[in-house]
Amino acid sequence: MARESIDDLLERVLARNPNEPEFHQAVREVLGSLRAMEGRHPEYEDARIVAQMCEPERQIIFRVPWIDDAGTVQINRGYRVEFNSALGPYKGGLRFHPSVNLGIVKFLGFEQIFKNALTGLPIGGGKGGSDFDPHGKSDDEVMRFCQSFMTELYRYIGEYTDVPAGDIGVGAREIGYLFGQYKRITNRYESGVLTGKGLSWGGSLVRTEATGYGAAAFAQEMLGTLGMSFDGLTVGVSGSGNVAIYAIEKVQQLGGRAITASDSSGYVVDEAGIDLELLKQIKEVERGRIGEYAERRSGARFVKGGSVWEVPMDVALPCATQNEVDPDDARALVQNGAKVLAEGANMPTQADAVEILRDAGVAFGPGKAANAGGVATSALEMQQNAGRDTWTFEHTEERLVEIMKNIHADCLATAEEYGHPGDYVAGANIAGFRRVADAMLAFGVV
The missing domain is CATH 3.40.50.720 (NAD(P)-binding Rossmann-like Domain)
Incomplete structure (x- = not known):
């Protein structure tokens, strides 16, 4: 991982993904941290692990037609970027906001790789969403949009494949409509396919908080x-x-x-x-x-x-x-x-x-460490769904706090190991990267 190879890779990533400033910003930050690993891990360089990690495993873009309350057909664009599944099924939220575009979804999905790795739980990284704005829409309009969105998305997700959750513009109401349509299309009550669900139908205490x-x-x-x-x-x-x-x-x-x-x-x-x-x-x-x-x-x-x-x-x-x-x-x-x-x-x-x-x-x-509590508790929700179990608020919060303490300690210890004491950015990026990279090496070139 010589300095030149990082520079060359960054140049290639920026050229290959033009007009995506948020994604560029995220890649620059991670690759900048990885300079501290120079010369210490030739196995990552030989397998071009960093280059593989910068390329999503799958990018899905689709049309979302729906009918508003006035009877007019509206068209939005849907996205799901399944970035890395080395540690487990893709995991990351859906964002419904007018600002959503492919570059923002890729930035969020790239960050999610390292954030999810830091939790120590078996989840990969992905993200999705749409330029649909739920604000000012009626419940019926939101329902029709969500049903149309899931009618396309359902074929790419599953509890062992890709597990979306909520994000900006996607709360319990939207998750409910999305889950209902998934259940209707697949004829399966697959609780683990979405997280952020209502407590009465597979959700987890503490997930909201x-x-x-x-x-x-x-x-x-x-x-x-x-x-x-x-x-x-x-x-x-x-x-x-x-x-x-x-x-x-x-x-x-x-x-x-x-x-x-x-x-x-x-x-x-x-x-x-x-x-x-x-x-x-x-x-x-x-x-x-x-x-x-x-x-x-x-x-x-x-x-x-x-x-x-x-x-x-x-x-x-x-x-x-x-x-x-x-x-x-x-x-x-x-x-x-x-x-x-x-x-x-x-x-x-x-x-x-x-x-x-x-x-x-x-x-x-950095967010990939400090805000990892949401996805960590989503993974705890998946555990409860898999075991057909529910946990108390106190037990779930205790697990959450334990995970956050471990992430903090991991960031500091890794930063110290690589010569950047107290640098949470370097610690988070390197610690998350190493977990994913080691799994990718074990799998070979896939």
């Missing part, structure tokens, strides 16, 4: 290396969806004071600490906008547009979407004394912003 809880647990471990805990600290959270809400909830349980939440319209600041029940009511029940929180909460203020990261905070948990933290945000976080940033979303911090944070000594936890 898992990504947010896991990010908070990872940040708690990061603070521990600094001789600190959440107790008494001010925490900034972006987003107001599932991940953000349950990151806030766990931060509060751990003694921190989460003071922000946001959506595409702007952000709110509540110095007394976010009223979680009010936030859940507005965002989960009413599907409202974040500004309504400030209208109904004394002492809270709403800032239209702007950046949540200009608010002074000790710990930053970006939980909204990719590339939301730019270099100016990073400089603001440093200036205001932030000590830790743990990514609750997938790659929410731009590459230049990451360098600013790390150069300033802010501990940085």
Whole structure:
């Protein structure tokens, strides 16, 4: 893995996948970390493992026709990128959002390879979705879209092949419609084919909370290396969806004071600490906008547009979407004394912003490590489905916390082994890569 071969490979990957900046960003980050392995693993170079890992095993693109409530035929595009199955069936969410394109799905799927490997559970990496926007659609419209989407996707998935889950725009409602159509088409009650299911039909306790809880647990471990805990600290959270809400909830349980939440319209600041029940009511029940929180909460203020990261905070948990933290945000976080940033979303911090944070000594936890709690608990849901069993909330959360602690320890130990002490990015990338690479070597050229 000489430096030249990494450079040449990166150049080939970028040329082979033009106009996919998010995918390029993810590949650059991983390949940059793998430079630390130079000369230490000739077996990976001989088998061109890195090159194989940068190429998806399968990419599926399909038309999704559906009829809206006005009787008009609408056409969306569906995607599923099955990236790597060396450790188990492809595993990764479905994202329904207007921004979805092949490059974003590939970036998410590539990240998922290493994230899933870090959990230590037998799951490969994949991702999918559509440019369909469920916001503002009726339940009937969402159902018709999901049924059409699954009518094509069903032939490529299965509990031993590919196991999708939810992501942005895909919650319990969408998973229910998707599962119902899969069951109807296949005539099988194959519970393990989708995760994020309802509790009464094969879902797992803690799955709803898992990504947010896991990010908070990872940040708690990061603070521990600094001789600190959440107790008494001010925490900034972006987003107001599932991940953000349950990151806030766990931060509060751990003694921190989460003071922000946001959506595409702007952000709110509540110095007394976010009223979680009010936030859940507005965002989960009413599907409202974040500004309504400030209208109904004394002492809270709403800032239209702007950046949540200009608010002074000790710990930053970006939980909204990719590339939301730019270099100016990073400089603001440093200036205001932030000590830790743990990514609750997938790659929410731009590459230049990451360098600013790390150069300033802010501990940085990449999403493939910090937000692995969601997919880890999805794998626990698969275990329960396979055993026709259900676990208690306490037992499942205990497993989740144990997994997050192990990921944290693995990242630090690997970073130390390869000469980058304290570098969570290098540790996560190398540790995840080695697990997948060793399996790929065992299988031969396939």
